[in-house]
Amino acid sequence: xxxxxxxxxxxxxxxxxxxxxxxxxxxxxxxxxSAVAEATVSTWLQMSSLLxxxxxxxxxxxxxxxxxxxxxxxxxxxxxxxxxxxxxALLASLKLCLVGHxxxxxxxxxxxxxxxxxELLSTLIGESLSRSILSPVWALQASVSEQETQS
Amino acid sequence: MSNKVxxxxxxxxVPGLDAILGGGLPEFSFNLITGPPGSGKTTLxxxxxxxxxxxxxPALFFTMLGEPPLKMLRYQxxxxxxxxxxxNDSIRFVNLSDDVATGNLDQVQMHITQEVETFSPALxxxxxxxxxxxxxxxxxxxxxxxxxxxxxxGVLLSGWQATTFLIGEYLSENGSHPILxxxxxxxxxxxxxxxxxxxxxIQILKMRGQATRPGLHAFRINKEGIEVFPAANARGGIxxxxxxxxxPHGQKRLAxxxxxxxxxLGGGLPxxxxxxxxxxxGSGKTILATAFLAEGVHRGEPGVIxxxxxxxxxxxxxTLYSMISAGQIGLINSRSPDLSIDEIxxxxxxxxxxxxxxxxxxxxxxxxxxxxAPTFREDFRESLFRMVAVLSGLGVTVLMTxxxxxxxxxxxxxxxxxxxxxxAIIVQRYIEVESCLQRVMAVVKVRASVHSTEIxxxxxxxxxxxxxxxxxxxxxxxxxxxxxxxASRTEDGGNRDEQEGTQ
Numbered sequence: 023x024x025x026x027x028x029x030x031x032x033x034x035x036x037x038x039x040x041x042x043x044x045x046x047x048x049x050x051x052x053x054x055x056s057a058v059a060e061a062t063v064s065t066w067l068q069m070s071s072l073l074x075x076x077x078x079x080x081x082x083x084x085x086x087x088x089x090x091x092x093x094x095x096x097x098x099x100x101x102x103x104x105x106x107x108x109x110x111a112l113l114a115s116l117k118l119c120l121v122g123h124x125x126x127x128x129x130x131x132x133x134x135x136x137x138x139x140x141e142l143l144s145t146l147i148g149e150s151l152s153r154s155i156l157s158p159v160w161a162l163q164a165s166v167s168e169q170e171t172q173s
Numbered sequence: 174m175s176n177k178v179x180x181x182x183x184x185x186x187v188p189g190l191d192a193i194l195g196g197g198l199p200e201f202s203f204n205l206i207t208g209p210p211g212s213g214k215t216t217l218x219x220x221x222x223x224x225x226x227x228x229x230x231p232a233l234f235f236t237m238l239g240e241p242p243l244k245m246l247r248y249q250x251x252x253x254x255x256x257x258x259x260x261n262d263s264i265r266f267v268n269l270s271d272d273v274a275t276g277n278l279d280q281v282q283m284h285i286t287q288e289v290e291t292f293s294p295a296l297x298x299x300x301x302x303x304x305x306x307x308x309x310x311x312x313x314x315x316x317x318x319x320x321x322x323x324x325x326x327g328v329l330l331s332g333w334q335a336t337t338f339l340i341g342e343y344l345s346e347n348g349s350h351p352i353l354x355x356x357x358x359x360x361x362x363x364x365x366x367x368x369x370x371x372x373x374x375i376q377i378l379k380m381r382g383q384a385t386r387p388g389l390h391a392f393r394i395n396k397e398g399i400e401v402f403p404a405a406n407a408r409g410g411i412x413x414x415x416x417x418x419x420x421p422h423g424q425k426r427l428a429x430x431x432x433x434x435x436x437x438l439g440g441g442l443p444x445x446x447x448x449x450x451x452x453x454x455g456s457g458k459t460i461l462a463t464a465f466l467a468e469g470v471h472r473g474e475p476g477v478i479x480x481x482x483x484x485x486x487x488x489x490x491x492t493l494y495s496m497i498s499a500g501q502i503g504l505i506n507s508r509s510p511d512l513s514i515d516e517i518x519x520x521x522x523x524x525x526x527x528x529x530x531x532x533x534x535x536x537x538x539x540x541x542x543x544x545x546a547p548t549f550r551e552d553f554r555e556s557l558f559r560m561v562a563v564l565s566g567l568g569v570t571v572l573m574t575x576x577x578x579x580x581x582x583x584x585x586x587x588x589x590x591x592x593x594x595x596x597a598i599i600v601q602r603y604i605e606v607e608s609c610l611q612r613v614m615a616v617v618k619v620r621a622s623v624h625s626t627e628i629x630x631x632x633x634x635x636x637x638x639x640x641x642x643x644x645x646x647x648x649x650x651x652x653x654x655x656x657x658x659x660a661s662r663t664e665d666g667g668n669r670d671e672q673e674g675t676q
Contacts, residue, residue, distance in 0.1 A: 079268075081242060
């Protein structure tokens with residue numbers, strides 16, 4: 023039993039790492055909070071586009087709002103206006119929040135949001151299924167890092 | 174060679190379903206899976222999908238307003254057939270709720286067409302269709318009518334060579350729905366609650382171009398998914414085919430494992446016969462059945478026992494258990510509250526085939542009747558009749574025990590009228606002799622064979638049943654209060670005179 027638990031922890035830690043590196047890789051200028059905000063939102067949009075056909079826009083929406091709520095408990099400044107019902111407004115509001123802070127803080131918040139979202143999804147439809155649906159997001163990261171190594 | 178079109182039949186991967194469909198599901202057919210909420214429609218659809226979908230022949234699963242996809246994925250993963258590796262490569266889930274919410278069927282159809290063109294699926298599932306119907310009923314302004322929509326969908330999907338399933342509840346709501354005429358196949362699921370048991374049943378109401386097995390068939394949902402238990406059909410596949418391969422009844426005789434009983438039966442029990450052992454509680458029916466199985470094991474003839482009796486710990490019970498644990502005897506001992514005879518027959522048939530068993534014991538019919546779900550009890554006799562026919566078709570020799578209320582006013586062998594179903598009958602009774610209970614046994618019937626008509630005393634010892642001599646000194650035994658025969662009285666009287674004379 024202990025071994026299994028350890029494996030799961032290691033797995034999810036390495037997965038968290040891949041989420042963090044994807045976010046950093048997508049950020050054009052790491053020291054710029056607005057670049058971080060852009061990367062966070064674009065990563066999220068890709069995740070959403072992969073998930074929507076499977077669980078529906080409403081399903082994605084519910085999990086995203088819940089992730090925002092949970093992330094805000096660690097980052098109280100992440101006050102996103104979410105009662106407008108429009109996703110575009112929600113994302114714009116998220117961007118604004120991230121831009122208003124240091125790049126490091128923004129990365130931490132963006133990373134926490136994406137991790138919370140994937141982990142919340144895993145608790146609902148299982149780790150394997152959620153990873154298999156979202157794998158293209160992290161696959162992009164792998165191919166980008168490969169390209170970087172080659173160049 | 175015939176130029177007629179050959180319809181390829183797909184194996185559904187649901188145990189028992191292909192049999193009732195008449196050999197599988199016709200390829201490119203347009204099917205409906207209907208039933209009330211909780212009857213297992215989505216589970217059935219998923220199980221078929223996971224069995225059939227491959228990378229070359231992928232499946233598209235459209236979800237609508239019915240079950241939220243998040244929940245469906247969450248719960249369906251609990252079944253062992255849910256293969257995560259197939260998701261995305263062989264199986265794609267597409268959510269249509271946003272299109273359905275607009276109430277415009279054109280848009281729903283466009284989305285389906287678009288996905289079908291992109292993915293080129295061999296299988297298409299739409300779950301649940303009821304939501305579409307309800308929505309269009311509410312919004313009559315839809316660009317195309319529902320019937321047209323369904324027809325176009327049917328044409329589109331068969332044109333794309335896709336086997337299609339629409340999942341919904343409509344049947345119970347409106348029996349004459351236009352969808353029903355468009356469909357090639359109609360699978361109806363239902364769940365009946367009767368007394369304290371719930372039983373699931375499936376019926377193939379329609380399947381174009383092939384002979385389905387009519388009637389309601391019980392099914393069960395467990396961790397592996399759905400398992401259907403086709404109603405035993407002696408004339409169909411199982412019986413007729415098997416009969417020809419089985420030697421005619423009565424050629425070989427089986428030893429019963431009880432000394433002198435073979436002699437009473439006219440040389441043993443003819444192979445392939447069904448024997449009913451009827452008697453009151455404690456008369457030794459289970460012991461006789463155990464001896465029958467043990468003799469089989471001794472002679473290299475494996476057996477199977479369907480046990481519904483709680484048996485006390487006695488030496489001969491240990492014999493039975495040791496044979497079971499050694500794998501020489503197969504045991505079926507099901508106690509679930511939704512049990513049907515067909516389920517037992519299915520398990521029994523597969524166990525007989527697996528073990529190559531030739532001897533089968535059902536102990537007892539009375540326990541069997543109590544074990545099955547109340548809803549099936551009304552058809553107990555019919556099901557029993559079919560079961561005996563199926564077993565006879567398999568060529569096995571069957572021994573069934575039956576509890577018999579010890580009545581002395583009439584001579585009955587079984588409360589189910591099952592006596593006529595069987596080829597041979599042994600009856601056991603208690604008689605009162607000099608204020609003591611004694612056991613007697615007689616062979617009442619062995620079809621097409623000479624047998625003993627004597628009533629013999631027997632005893633149950635640690636070694637099993639010991640059959641004694643015929644009861645010639647008493648008469649009126651079956652009335653329960655035997656009286657001495659005239660001859661024995663005279664003989665005894667003579668003895669007494671002699672004894673008195675010597676003293």
